[in-house]
Amino acid sequence: MNTGYTLVICEKPDAARSVSEALAEGESRSEQIEGTTVYRFSRKGEYFVVCAAQGHVYGVSDPSAERTVYPVFDIEWYPSDLVDERSASAARRISAVRKLAAGASKFVNACDLDVEGETIGYNLLKYACGGKEKGALRATFSTLTVEDLVKAFDNLKPQVGQELARAGRARHAIDFVWGVNLSRALSQSALVNGHMYRTVSVGRVQGPTLRFLSERELEIREFVPIPHWRVMGTFERDGVKVTAAYARDRIETKIIADKIRRECVGEEAVVASLRRSLVQVGPPAPFNIGDLQKEAYRAFGYAPSRTLQIAERLYLGALISYPRTGSQRLPLSIDYVSVIQGLRRIHEYSAPAAELLKGELKPVQGAKSDTAHPAIHPTGEKPKRPLEASESAIFDLVVRRFLAAFGSSARRELTEATISVGAHRFRLAGGRTVFPGWMECYGRYAGYRDVEVPSISEGERLRVVDVALEERFEQRPPRYNQSGLLEKMEKEGIGTKATRADIITTLVERGYVSGESMEVTELGLSVVETMTKYAPTIISTDLTREIEGKLEVIEGGRGNEAELMRETVRSIAIQVAELNANEEAVGREIDSALTATVAKSFVIGRCPVCKAGDLKIIRSRATKKRFVGCSNYSKGCRTSAPLPQKGTIRSASRSCERCSWPIVYVVGGRRPWRLCVNPNCPGKKRP
């Protein structure tokens, strides 16, 4: 083995390949060490070896092999394969780095520049390289383009302070202590005092997030709508009809609504006022990860975790900048001209890019910033491989948002008219875009519709054609969708830009929330109720937000992680003791909710034939195959249907538009697929 080389540690294998391709003068040689790919090459007379982690290869755990004991406050960092059986490859990666470190004279941490990346690099340098975390150099970059990587390696910086790694390690330790103690307390209580074992977890961010969902769920389930009326007037002049809504949206009683109608019908109306105004609509701020996730949900219905995964693939393909950023700003250090020139070479963007290059390039900047990375932006490079449909969609969204940031303000003409009938007022509003500006770059994502107001003028007299009363009911509050929940978490200051999407996924996986509708299950409600009763601090936003704030102080180079850990342990110890003292009651409540949730998870919807029973997933005792059958079988309903035998079946909580049978998701393989369970559904017949 060569000695005296520079060992570069990247966060992911794709990043390691990009680094070696960008830096190698001459050939870059790849080889397998312990089943992982490493790259060797020379640059400016220096010999480099580049290797990669695969995300976190070290994790926090307790030294005891006993998994039911709690409380646990004695913790250590271990190779991830010892902590989580799904991380089997961690051992090989650590072993490869350890072998390579033995021959290295210089170390470079080239992991992503954020809390998680710093933690990954720090742990490998500390544990696998034999305490090299302090002497290593740092490569900092926001894109994986050749230009940025060369610049980063020409300007390597010493690792100082390592605040991000300290904060990252503290966050992992706190989250482990929090999660392991509460999860064991709840799971053990349910097992000892009930009849079912299942992991019942309450993570530090997961608890308050579940509480938001649960509070909304209660409002929805207890909701009683109150009636009210809307009054709509139809007016006419020279055969042109105008419809306007009564100035007060909501008329509380039918008596008043009838009175308005009586007093308007047959009377003459007059256009009391007509106001047209021009307003400027500035371009939206460049994307940070939260904004991208929300916009991708709005535009394509992608869950936040999916958007993050896709954005990371685009980053590793050097098509966009580092996506886990909180910044909404595009600093001058980004060479706007060359990025937009690059985009001009991509057919879809050539026209708006060429137009922008004619003028001065000054992007709109958002309020949020991030010291490590700029807002998400394209690199200007063309895709080197055909993109999948979802990758193309996110790439298009990022490119168009970036171009829109350089666009001029749009102008919209707004029209507001008031039509009077005696003492009654009706209002009419419309708007149209008269100059698209940035909207042209942002295309279909801009979301402004033109609503034309018929041509009327002030003082004009109109005939009242009709006054209609619409009986309406208050709408119950909507359930959070994934994007709305992400926004709520951001607003409440819980979780980080890197972890929020995963927390939402965990809530679904734990069975606390079901289906796309984010309906909270019995188990989810019960966990919140139990915690509210016995350990309210754990699901309060305050404590989580306070810890988040202190971790940010540590990231900023101040604060003391040991003190924060001590405070957290104190809080958890008190809450766990309270749960312990009430173990029997806690166990009974959780167990009964577990039983109800498991039973409900087999129900996929109402039987469309007898309309009284539920269609349930049943496993045949004879064939061991699963199928759908009606719970009303004993009363004579023989409805049944076959099911796919592979994958997990989840109710989609909705019925088929063609035949009213329930729809399910079959989860397995790359992506879940939707299926109407009716084998004779007209939608399945070939023409």
Next chain:
Amino acid sequence: MKCPVCGREAIGDLCRYHAEAKERVLAAYPLWVKAYGSIEWKDFLDNVKRNPQTGQWAKEIAELLEG
């Protein structure tokens, strides 16, 4: 004692969720009377039960109160 609607632990006659839903249903009745001028208790319950906006627990309470 168990809640007669859902089988959860009851505090008084109902579990805390159905008790809260019952309060909501009872509080809504005078508002419906005011909105329509008049409405019979039975018609109110029937309408609440059939309204797609009514929450699941409120519907269950309307059914229970209908007897």
